[in-house]
Amino acid sequence: MSLINPSDTIERQNAKLLQIAQALMRKVEQKNDQSGISYAQFERAALLEVQVRERTIDLERTLDLLQESNAQLEAANRETATAQDNLSEAIETINEGFALFDKDDRLVLTNSRFCRYLRDVPDKLHEGMPFEDYVTAVSQSRYLALPHGVTPKSWSDIRYDRHREDYVVFNVSLSQDRWLQVSEHRTANGGTVILQTDVTEIIRLERQERDRMRDQQAQILQATLDHLDQGVCIFNHERNLVGWNKRMDRLLELPPQHSAKGLSFLALLDGLESELDFSVGFDAEMLRRWANQGAGRSPINFEVTRSGNRFLSVFGQEMPDRGFVISFTDVTAERESARALADMNERLERRVQYRTQELGIALSEARRANASKSRFVAAASHDLLQPLSAAKLFVSSLAEQLDGPDLRQIVDKAESALSSVEDIIEALLDISKLDANHAVFDVKPVRMSAILRPLRDELTPVALSKGLDLRIRDCPLTVHSDPGFLRRIVQNLVTNAIRYTDSGGVLVGVRRIGDRARVEVWDTGCGIAAADQEIVFQEFKRLGKTTSQAGLGLGLAIVERACKSLDHPLRLRSEPGKGSCFSFDVPIRQAHEVASKAAGRAAADGTAIKKGLVVLLVENDPQLANALIMMIESWEAHVIHAANGEDALQLLSDIQLTPDALVLDYQLGQGLSGIELLHRIRGDLGNVPVRLISADRGADLRQACNDAGITLLTKPIDREKLHRFLADVGR
Amino acid sequence: MPLGAGAVGTPVSALRRGQVAHTAENPIEDLKAQIATEPLALVALFVSAEADFDKTIAEAQEQFAGTDVVACTTAGEIGMSGYENGLIVGIGFPAAHFVSTSILIEDLKNESSQVLVDRIALSQVAMRDANPRMQQGFAFLVVDGLSLREDTLTAAIAPALRDLPLFGGSAGDGTTFERTLVSLNGRVRNDAAVLTLVLTDYRTRVFSIDHLVPTDAQMVVTEADPARRIVKSINAEPAAREYARIVGKDPEQLDQFTFASHPVVVRFGGTHHVRAIQQVNDNGELVFFSAIDEGMVLTVARPDNMAAHLERKLQDLGRGGRPADILGCDCILRRIEAEQTQLTHRISQILRDHRVTGFSTYGEQIGTLHVNHTMTGVAIYADEPED
Incomplete structure (x- = not known):
């Protein structure tokens, strides 16, 4: 409306x-x-009511929030309280004393075990107590056992200093022999937790154990000391005797144990001095000074003779406590046996000297005998050859004048016999040369065919005459050897094979084995039993043959000596009844090597060795010396020669000249060896290039040369090696 | 704790409740037998307008000697079975759970509000101090329903109560509007009020129920006599005739039922308050139950379904724990509306079910306000709420 x-x-x-x-x-x-007042009041009230209601709603909401936050606060408080209760319970269950200080070093809480044994402290503890007050309270506690000379104040100062360290653990001694281990731990927010652990039991046990160990150790130590075969006495830092062993009683006749203890070292020494006889360079005064030195004594060692018949070796050493220990070893027996040994040694040496002289005489006699034998053989052979040649000439002319076949046959036989004698004598000459070590080898490249072909031509008729098949396989290799002796070796082996083979044949072949050529001579002869294989190489030994067919038995002896001298290892394989095989190894010269060496030598011979190079040659063998001198001088170098070491040294000192190179024989007779000589020369003149020469190929000499840094040239001397050495020196 | 009558299946009773027909031979004696089963802090009597109020009060003074007795005449009673007539309803507040102080406010027309406010404030402080255990409470006002001073009175006294919530009812005189009385401890007065401050260890909640919904129909009071609550003209027309035109009624047939079904309200912001029309006087003017003024805009309101609304509101009060008892002041216009809409029986049933006792009023007080066409009251919870 x-x-x-x-x-x-x-x-x-x-x-x-x-x-x-x-x-x-x-x-x-x-x-x-x-x-209108009534209505106005109503109206105002109504408006107010609206506002009040709104406010009330706001207020209620606020109250709700407040209540809620109160509830939360209460819950939080409850939680805090619970947490605090839990914490209290937790720290109460700890077996250790527990205290918490906050970051401002104020006490927050403790458990009942904290400071339990410091009975007058817990009453003073209260929340908020400064750490410093806590330390002071502990330091003043009647139950704290302060170390000697520490006042409560200094104790608390040290304790407070410790508190500043990050990690703190230390033991505190309480009255009635109680011990606390106190440790501090920093909490994340800078507070401090102090834990007190009762370690009384542990420390007591430890102490018991330590005492027990100490007793035990002392017993063991004393037993060990007593067990020693030496007298031992120990002095403390005041130089008073504190311990010794039973042996000591006997050695020094110390007074009984109880009265000796505490005796001063000086008193002991005074008492004994008159009986002691110190070894050279030491006396009682020096010993006193050593003992009186307060610290830093260096160990001393000397000997004394007591009463003239007991020898004691004395060793003194400082102990860690500035005392010292002295040990006495009775060396009387050792000294006496040493003296007896020295006496015996002297006697033996005299005998050795005497015997050596005897042997020297015998040796020189033997050498003389041997040399005269060689000379005799050589002279005899040489002298025999002249009449023999004459006899052969006579027999030849006699044969020309004879007509009767019977007579001719006899003459032929005589001629043949003379030829045989000639062969034998030549072989004897060879042997004597080889034995006397007078053979001079001319080692050079040799073509095997140059050896084998002539032998085939010569010996095939001999074999055919016995109905044997001789086959010599040609070989293209060039080897390194003395051509004359190589030919003689092969010849003797083939001749020997033909001689001891009745049927079948003889085969000669060369096979290559690495860098060596193995020359093998096979036969189908009677063979040689193992037991006889040693003796076939001895002179004048022949096996089961009639003289008519055989030579003197020098063939294999020459082979054996020549191979040895040329370093061509000789082997024998044989089976009785089947045949034998003699073989020896010769180093191979490669074809291109030969060429290059030849070229090299041409160059070297012409230019490489410096003119006027001075070479000291020490060689006691005059022939070898002559050969070497001729060789070296042919290279336009000068040679100073000495026959032995002593002469060489004398010569060097006379001429006051340093040679450019040394060539030393190792075996120089009775005097210095080559190596000894070298050391002497080096001592005077420094490092001069050197070659040592020797026929000895033993491992010992090689080792000695290696040790001394010397290159060894083995005899027979390799011409090229020597040339190369001198060429290097001159460069 | 003693049980109330017929308490089986209902919450534990907080109040001692009794009723007796005013025609009984010794009604107060009967009543006493019903409610004075234990020491009481306070007795409230709601006396039918048909009864001899002076005689009744005199008897009560005798029977309940030593106990404060607050009484008033009614426009109908709310008894054990809802809306009743011709009864004396008695309510006892057991001393074990309640303390109270009652103040008789006389000569409302000339009462100095400042003196009154001081009295109330002092009484409340004294009572609070003496009973720290009693945290909850309310202020219960009975006031002469024809005094025309309710609005001024509530506006004056409510601030003095501070946080103690005020509710109350205007004494009635059936539907005759001639003589309404209040009484405290034997003194019977008109132009007076009795304010009772109650503290309890029970939880309490003061409420106001209003089931009216404002409509678009509005009118302006163009001439009035505020002192006598008479609206002379509305929209520059004689008041009754213009009201009739607005609500679409015959001006000659305006009666209580019209007023009950077509209440008018004033609106402030989002709220409204009923200005109930009491009657049409001989001059064709409208007499109101509450303060009015010229220039006041009246809005016609439409009642909601009263029973459903009441049930819902009382259910709301029971949320978080059913009240043990409810003391209610129910507007006579609601009873008239219930009769008019054939809801009396239903409403009575609801009131009974919710253990509401009290009386029908000529107006209700809630907080600082005097209003009409509502039900105000206090719900008392004997059990701790389950929140």
Whole structure:
């Protein structure tokens, strides 16, 4: 329904609206008189009510929030309380004393075990107590056993200093022999947890154990000392006797144990001095000075003779406590046996000297005998050859003048016999040369075919005459050897094979084994039993043959000596009844090597060795010396020769000249050896290039040369090696 | 804790409740037998307008000697079975759980509000101090329903109560609007009020139920006599006739039922308050139950379904624990509306089920306000709420 009654006239409606408007305006402007107070109050109250309700709602919401946060606070408080209870319970269950200080070093909480044994301390502990007060309280406790000379103040100062360290663990001694181990641990927020662990039991046990160990160790030590075969006495830092062993009693005849203890070292020494006889360079005064030295004594060692018949070796050493220990070893027996040994040694040496002289005489006699034998053989052979040649000439001319076949046959046989004698004598000459070590080898490249072919031509008829098949396989290799002796070796082996073979044949072949050529001579002869294989190489030994067919038995002896001298290892394989095989190895010269060496030598011979090079040659064998001198001088170098070491040294000192190179024989007769001589020369002149020459191929000499840094040239001397050495020196 | 009558299946009773027909031979004696089963801090009597109020009060003074007795006449009673008539309803507040202080406010027309406020404030402080255990409470006002001073009175006293929530009812005189009385401890007065401050260790909640919904129909008071709550003209027309035109009724047949079914309200912001029309006087003017003024805009309101609304609101009060008892001041217009819409029986049933006792009023007080066409009251919870 509208405010306006539509049935009214417009005028009426206007009039009514005007009145309505006026009423409303009066109301709005609060112009109503006192009679409107009631409604105004109602209106105000209603408006207030609205505001109050809104406020109330806000307030209630706030209250709800407050209650909620109160509830949360309460829950948090409860949790805190629970946590605190749990914490308290937890720390109460710890067996250690527990205290927590906050980051400001104020006490937060402790458990009941904390400071339990410091009975006057717990009452003073309270929450918020500064750490410093806690330390002071502990330091003043009647139950704290302060170390000697430490006041409560200094103890607490040290304790407080410790507190500043990051990690703290130390033991505290309490009264009634109780011990606490106190440790501090820093918490994450800078607080400190102090744990007190009662370690009394541990420390007591430890101490018992230590005492027990010490007793035991002392017993063991004393037993060990007593067990020693030496007298031992120990002095403390005040030089008083504190311990010794039983042996000591006997050695020094100390007074009984109880009265000796504490005796001063000087008193002991005074008492004994008159009986002691110190070894050279030491006396009682020096010993006193050593003992009186307060510290830093160096060990001393000397000998004394007591009462003239007991020898004591004395050894003194400082102990860690500035005392010292002296041990006495009775060396009387050793000294006496040493003296006896020295006497015996002297006697023996005299005998050795005497015997050596005897042997020297015998040796020189033997050498003389041997040399005269060789000379005799050589001279005899040489002298025999002349009449023998004459005899052969006579027999030849006799044969020409004879007509009868019987007579001719006899002459032929005589001629043949003479030829045999000639062969034998030549062989004897060879042997004597080889034996006397006078053979001079001319080692050079040799083509095997140059050896083998002539032998085939010569010996095939001999074999055919016995109905044997001789086959000599040609060989393209070039080897390194003395051509004359190589030919003689092969010849003797083939001749020997033919001689001891009745049927079948003889085969000669060369096979290559690495850098060596093995020359093998096979036969189908009677063979040689193992037991006889040694003796076939001895002179004048022949096996099961009639003289008619055989030579003197020098063939294999020559082979054996020549192979040895040329370093061509000789072997024999044989089976009785089947045949034998003699073989020896020769080093191979490769074809291209030969060429290049040849070229090299041409160059070297012409230019390489410096003209006027001075070479000291020490060789006691005159022939070898002559050969070497000729060889070296042919290279336009000068040679100073001495026959032995002593002469060489004398010569060097006379001429005051340093040679450019040394060539020393190792075996120089009775005097210095080559190596000894070299050391002497080097001592005077420094490092001069050197070659040592020797026929000795033993491992000992090689080792000695290696040790001395010397190159060894083995005899027979390799011409090229020597040339190369001198060429290097001159460069 | 003693059980109330017929307590089986219902919450433990907080109040001692009794009723008796005013025609009984010794009604107060009967009543005493019903409610004075234990020491009481306070007795409230709601006395039918048909009864002899002076005689009743005199008897009560005798029977309940030593106990504060607050009484008023009614426009109908709310008893054990809902809306009743011709009864004396008695409510006892057991001393074990309640303390109270009652103040008789006389000569409302001339009462100095400051003196009154001081009295109330002092009484409340004294009572609070003496009973720290009693945390909860309310202020219960009965006031002469024809005094025309309810608005001023509530506005004056509510601030003095501070956080103690105020509710109350205007004494009635059936539907005759001639004589309404209040009484405290034998003194029977008109133009007076009795304010009772109650503290308890029970949880309490003061409420106001209003089932009206404002409509678009509005009118402006163009002439009024605020002192006598008489609106003379509306929209510059004689008030009754213009009201009738607005609500679509015959001006000659306006009666209580019209007023009950077509209430008018004033609106402040989001809220509204009923300005109930008491009657049409001989001059064709409207007499109101509450303060009015010229320039006031009246909005016609439409009642919601009262029973459903009441049930819902009382259920709401029971959320988090059913009240043990409810003391209610129910507007006479609601009873008239219930009769008019044949809801009396249903409403009575709801009131009974929710253990509401009280009386029908000529107006209700809630907080600082005097309003109409509502039910105000206090719900008392005997058990701790399950929150």
